[in-house]
Amino acid sequence: MEGPAPCPGSTNKEAAASSENSSCQSPRAAMSAAGAPHATSGNNPVKSPEAPHRVLIESASKFRTCRQIGFYRRQKQLPPGQSSYVAQLDTLQVDETCASLQIIHQGTKVPLNLQIIAVIGGIIRLKINDVSPSKKRYEVSDVLVKEPASERFTVAEQELSSLTLEYQQGLYKLHVTAQPFSITVTHEEKPLVSVNSEGLLYFEDLVSPSPESVIPGINADEPLDSAKDDFGHCEKELQDFLDSKTTSVGLDFSLHGFEHVYGIPEHADHHRLQDCRESDAYRLYNLDVFGYGVHSKMGIYGTVPLLLAHKASYTCGVFWHNASETMVEVNYKASLQPEIKDAPVSRKKKAVPQVDLRWMSESGIVDVFLLLGPSPQDVFNQYAQLTGTQAFPPRFSLGYHQCRWNYEDEADVEAVDSGFDEHLIPYDVIWLDIEHTDGKRYFTWDPDKFPDPVQMQEKLEKKKRKLVVISDPHIKIDPNYMLYAEAKQKGFFVKDREGGDYVGRCWPGSSCYLDFTNPEVRDWYSSQFALNAHKGYTDTLFIWNDMNEPAVFESPEGTMPKHAVHHQSWEHRDLHNLYGFYQQMATSEGLIRRSGGQERPFVLTRSFFAGSQRYGAVWTGDNKAEWDYLKISIPMLVTLSVTGISFCGADVGGFVGNPEPELLVRWYQAGSFQPFFRGHAVRDSQRREPWLFGENNTFLIKKAIEERYTLLPYWYLLFYRAHVSAEPVMRPLWVEFPKNPEVFGVENQYMIGNALMVVPVLESGVSSLDVLYPGSGELWYNFRTHERIARQHKQKVRVTLDEIPVYQRGGTIVPMHTTVGKSTGWMEDTPYELHVALDSKGSASGELYIDDGHSFQYAQECMFTFRRFTLQKNVLSCRSADNTGQVTAESILKKVLFMGFKNRPSEVNVIIAGKEKTSVDFTYNHKLCLLTVENLSLDVSNDWEIHIAKS
The missing domain is CATH 3.20.20.80 (Glycosidases)
Structure with a gap:
């Protein structure tokens, strides 16, 4: 590199050539x-x-705040309250793919087409687009793995002012109110999510030259004191910031009974999304931000417009299928549940937690998927059904x-x-x-x-x-x-x-x-x-x-x-x-x-x-x-x-x-x-x-x-x-312990799979950590010493620079290698060991997956070994987890550690394929209640059992 070098990097590299004439050097x-x-x-x-x-x-x-974004400022001038849109219920059409009707703005009289689609698998899709556009709006392609399969709605009730659509045999109902237009989705007659309940549906007309004729009462970009002072940018840059395009869309959602929402990466901020009433909205706009600041709602390198809401009894999600610059506002509050016709009186008005969301995008259409859960894994599956799983x-x-x-x-x-x-x-x-x-x-x-x-x-x-x-x-x-x-x-x-x-x-x-x-x-x-x-x-x-x-x-x-x-x-x-x-x-x-x-x-x-x-x-x-x-x-x-x-x-x-x-x-x-x-x-x-x-x-x-x-x-x-299976590898505690509210805000501990809880040291000079051991009746073991955690709930744990605390959850089995090599390639034939952590009932389960490690043969020719280990009544069994797998090479198990084994056994025997019975070596540590079975030579691709005889 000639002359002074910028600070490139594999990640955010600064200008290779400086601007010779610009007075606004980046x-x-x-x-x-x-x-x-x-x-x-x-x-x-x-x-x-x-x-x-x-x-x-x-x-x-260098980067804009919300106030400096034109479409955001225009949409923010639309006050919350009753929507100016009315649903024309007499236009309702229901076929095998969707229910559709028109909604119209009372001021502009511009009609929009609303499609409500019941996607098979527990997903509701809402699409709002122009009825007769002068120019087509951009619709995201290639993100969905395929066009989602749908099923027919049942029209349960239709009146002049409202209609009710049923989905999944009435488990979910969509209550559409005509004026002001809104939709409330209920689950088992309980409100789950409301759409446009705050009246913030916003759809700028492609034909209109200015926002005044788009939404009555909405002014164009409000006056700025001065371009330089307000935006902090050079005049040359400002030309792009003050873009006159008026094609933005927006919609609000209310999530009933929820106090915790997550998602919409990427931001250097907390896992639980923060309230936006006193700060900027979350910005979803991919930007190269060198040395980005922490605890910021500003968008950085990537965007996933998926938000998840969780409470002890339910998990759901909102996937906003739009690739333009997007802002998301989050507002936590307590509110009265919306009244649902014919609901029990006790459910009609009850103060409950609520999260209000407002999505605003610069262009495109409204295309949103409501992922109805009801469990965290259900939501992961529903999202993967739409966008695919991890490669x-x-x-x-x-x-x-x-x-x-x-x-x-x-x-x-x-x-x-x-x-x-x-x-x-x-x-x-x-x-x-x-x-x-x-x-x-x-x-x-x-x-x-x-x-x-x-x-x-x-x-x-x-x-x-x-x-x-x-x-x-x-x-x-x-x-x-x-x-x-x-x-x-x-x-x-x-x-x-x-x-x-x-x-x-x-x-x-x-x-x-x-x-x-x-x-x-x-x-x-x-x-x-x-x-x-x-x-x-x-x-x-x-x-x-x-x-x-x-x-x-x-x-x-x-x-x-x-x-x-x-x-x-x-x-x-x-x-x-x-x-x-x-x-x-x-x-x-x-x-x-x-x-x-x-x-x-x-x-x-x-x-x-x-x-x-x-x-x-x-x-x-x-x-x-x-x-x-x-x-x-x-x-x-x-x-x-x-x-x-x-x-x-x-x-x-x-x-x-x-x-x-x-x-x-x-x-x-x-x-x-x-x-x-x-x-x-x-x-x-x-x-x-x-x-x-x-x-x-x-x-x-x-x-x-x-x-x-x-x-x-x-x-x-x-x-x-x-x-x-769309199971996250690294998991916040709430995913594994969804009914335990104490973990919903924890972000300094996390799970790797369902078995290992990691507590990293995140500050200098730390000699102890407060560790939360979640789950009612769960047993936990120190992953390295195998010691059972004596007290549950929360305790202070001593730490040294040697390692960070890691715990194995009772009831799990973790497969490991016995030794390490120079690289993964040197470890293909390395023997295995199992770490078996007993739960309160003396049981545990886990899996081991093996293939060639590099090709698609696992999928193309089912060339893999997938085994399930189960410990019940002092018998550890090895069986196939997927009978379609074709074993290609033997993989040897050398050692098994049983944590939480209360008494020394009289003997340990191995039975292979239900025939041979062989006594094997073992040691027992009374203090740790640790049984170690060693010197094994068991091929995990075969069926076998380890029988532990009581003393």
Whole structure:
């Protein structure tokens, strides 16, 4: 890189070229001007002064507040109260697919079409669109895995002023009120959710030139004191902010009886959504925010417009199917239940908790799915039915990843790789950021730094390790760059409003942006991953999509202008939040095609949308090496998990800055118990390979990574369950203990699957933690010492720097490896052990899933082993959990630990296939009530039993 280097990164990299003439220099450009990053060599940390603090936090003036967003301000001028819309019940039509009718605004007399669709599986879909539009509105495509199958509503009652539709044989009823228009959904005659009960349905007319004629009484953008002062932006930037488009839509919902709502990532904020009456709304707008602040409702890299509401008796969800900029307001209150005709008197008026929601989008239509639950898992299944489950990742991707912006050259890669071996620390993947390319041209290699990338990858593969390289969406403008020339010739770039190729600045300087919304572009981009398409790519190389919000330096809010034009003439405003989703889709498909459809891909993306889980992993972007960012990573990750994205993680150690050793150790300990486990750092930070922080800290980091590898059988099982059953891998406590209100607001403890509870240390100098042991009558065991927790509920637990508390839940069985290897590839034949934690009835159950770890044979040819272990009445049995699986290799169980076994047995016998009976070795610890059965050699692909005889 010539001259002063910006602070790129694999994650939020600042302007590669500063704006020569702009008086409104972006923080990224300012970071470039702050000074070049230091050089690094080998494994030695090189100190360099930190960049000025002012450039590590995005200037507040760079990003808009709610008040600076035109469509939000217009919609906020519509006061809550009785809706101006009236449902024309005489237009009702009911067929096999939906019930439809017209609603009309009393002031404008503009009719809208309302479709109410009963989706099979416990989902209600509401669509509101123009009856006779002058121009079609954008409707999101490709997010739903297919058009949802529907069933016919039953019209239970229809009068002049109301009608009632029944769904699922009357379990759910939809009560439609004509004037003012509203809908209340009841479950077993109890109000569950009301739609437009606050009268905030908002639908701007495409024909109308200004908001005055759209909604009477609604003024255009209210006067501003001054453009510069109010917006904090240069006049050039303000042109895009003061857009006169008037196509926004909005709708309100009331959730009855609820006090806890979650979801709508991505925000660096609490898991339970906060009340918005005294603060900004939650903004859903994908943005490249370097060193984002914590406890903010501002949108960052990705968007999932799914909100979940939970109470002890019920869970439901609202999925807002709109990809334009969206604001969500949350208002907690107590309210009277709406009156439902013929309901018992006692139910007609009763003060109950309530959450009011208001969704506001810049464009598109109203297309919303009400996920009716009633359990958390039901909601996860319903959402997965719409958008798909988590892609089943290759096993190597569940190991530890080592990344930095940037590993300098092939010698650096080899030195880091060897360092892991020298210190006997397992890892699976090393990553290369933008500096590996030839002048920031993706799909190329720097000829001086990486002269033989194939040989480099072959050396890694000999150690059964992989390489990941970055591929961003911007393409350097260079006629001699084959990728640019071909995309230019084919017309594959996003256009400006004059019809030319849109040009923005990013890492390569002046760049064009591939239009991934075009299926032809995605197909072409996928073809670039073929092994013969570009030099230096092998089948052990995988991909990282970054900067795909998309990031554009020196542009308003650092992203593409909303008037840029995409495939089929849609404006960027209509689909902004989908851009990164489409790039990850094309990349994932490219890696699958590279293998002839045989191998599972691995693709990490920074920007995402609903459905991104189908294509790979997500991380939380440019966090900082500070305790607050470790702490906020927990609610960020559990929020992603409950909204469908199980393969998620936060950069261990913090991307920006230099973590103190204690923070780094604590982050490794937490990160080892999170789905995506990667260490990463910005270029101007000190080197931080695990062995650079002193012998004791190296030991502790190694211990945390090794524990991750011993638990790989459990992690792999959980990802299989996420893939086939939509079960979150990382779970907030309320998912596992849905009837326990005490856990509904807990975000400093979480579950991995249903068996392990993790309590990370999130502050410096901590010597004890208050640990909550949830569940009525639940037993808990220290995962490492196997000691049963004597007291239930909550207690103070002593902690040291050696480890963080982890507990196994009574009634569960956790499969583990007996030893670790250099990487997951070295552990394919490693024997297993089972950790069996007895519940209060002396029972337990668990599963083990095994396949080749990398191909689609598990799905295509049912080549897998899926076994269920059950302990009942002192007999541990191993049986098939899925008879369709075809076993390919034996997998040996060597050891079983039974926690909570109250008395020493007289003997332990193994019976294989109901025939042979063999006595086996065991030991018993009276103090711990721990029975250990050792020296086994049981093939888990066979049926067998372990009988424990009472003394």
